[in-house]
Amino acid sequence: MTDVLDSSPNPDTRDNDADAGATWWRQATVYQIYPRSFSDANGDGIGDLTGITSRVPYLKQLGVNAVWLSPFYPSALADGGYDVDDYRDVDPKIGTLDDFDEMIATLHEANIKLIADIVPNHSSDRHVWFQQALAAGKGSPERERYIFRDGLGENGEIPPSDWISMFGGPAWSRVEDGQWYLHLFAKEQPDFNWKNPEVHEDFLKTLRFWSDRGVDGFRVDVAHGCAKELPDVLPTQAELDATPTTDGKHPIWDRNEVHDIYAEWRQVLDEYDPPRTAVAEAWVDSAERRARYASPNELGQAFNFDLLEADFDAGQFLEIVSTNLAEAQIAGSSTTWVFSNHDVVRHATRYGLPARGGRDVKQGSEWLLSGGTEPELDIATGLRRARAASLFMLGLPGSAYLYQGEELGLGEVADIPADQHQDPAYFHNPGVDPGRDGCRVPLPWTVDGPSFGFGPARAHLPQPEWFGSLSVEAESGDPSSTLNLYRRALALRAELQTAESLEWQGSDARSVLHFRRANGWEVVTNFGPEAIPLPAGEVLVSSGLLDDGTLPGETTVWLRN
Structure with a gap:
């Protein structure tokens, strides 16, 4: 024995049932659903809430404790639904509030919790508040809900700074009266001004709206970006890049003030019995910084992306697991583990490509840019390593987050035609960023059909011919399939999972x-x-x-x- 690692505050008295009480989330298996690509019930080629409801028996048989639902709100899909028009409604293309209520009731009947995605850093430019800001004009209270600035130059024709958005291109866009608004992501995603009390109150209202409908928790998008402190004279992009993000004083990322927001949220989440849980998507530079988001006084949990960024390497895995279990113990939380999600190349593909030395969230981008030809992909090795890594991860203490389709061993789709891409990152950085559509291709449920059982019509993103052999139908009857591996492992995990500790x-x-x-x-x-x-x-x-x-x-x- 080399070490004993324990991430639970009191492993002898902690509630060990992943489905019970206020601590169900500590060692839960959470399955991420990207709604538009999971199951299409009405035949329009887009996944919907009724489709999800129809697949609850599949999720129950798989053995997950909770579903994390990526954004389902009204949206123009400038960023896959993360451009939200209305935080308290359902996109009519994928359902209604009644459909939502039926879905969550069906999930709860199957003893499956629901975690809803919430997007507090920015709204859509179609949001009623942003439309009011445009109409009200410079200096108005409506504009104070967002971050507007006058431009530079003789007539304000130059952006307030040379900042580049996360999707490429300028991070400032100009409106008709000459002012500029900040958008750290797509231009259709204006950033909120979290110094404005109205923004605080509206998000508290949103938390209560969905919690009242039975939502069990929230995944917080770009949790580290909400609080901003922008000086009158803005730094250049080069100066911004050179500013440390480790002391809580960066103008944009991971500021200390952001924790005041989540302490406020925790008060609302604790109004419910059991308290609602939350998990932060916080890309921060140290375990200590991440632990603050996972504090019981704030969100309670934070995503740990370290395994996702690592190579298939024993030394890297050992260091990551040891560090994160120790971090979780300090925070009083439990750690999270994840290999794939809607933003990254699927790990069955990453592991079939040459190693990049670890800590590389963009691994696989070059291969996608080549249309899946360079470097050469070893499909068998990728799947073998993915299965081994996933079974390793499912044995760890903490929460396991799965991405739809990984239980089928799906790899990335690399050869999507240029005119069928949807992700703004692909269009904003042509030839540089391959976009994220390759991991968002609708799931195959059957071996054939117009969309491999996804729905009656062709899917909104093209599915490759090889999807049929990895469909639920094809794998269900094969004892050696990846699907049946996940089913067996999750059933055993539910039986064996107890104290949040391990001994190397x-x-x-x-x-x-x-x-x-x-x-x-x-x-x-x-x-x-x-x-x-x-x-x-x-x-x-x-x-x-x-x-x-x-x-x-x-x-x-x-x-x-």
């Missing part, structure tokens, strides 16, 4: 990680290419076939002793 076990091979949980549960991953002797114990599940008492390379096994 010694190994003669540097490419092997071996840890022990409670109940005699052990997880062993061989990251190397060569087989090793299989440790003693009853085999519960493995990510690949086991040969003659050995654990093959790039394979994980769960044992019980």
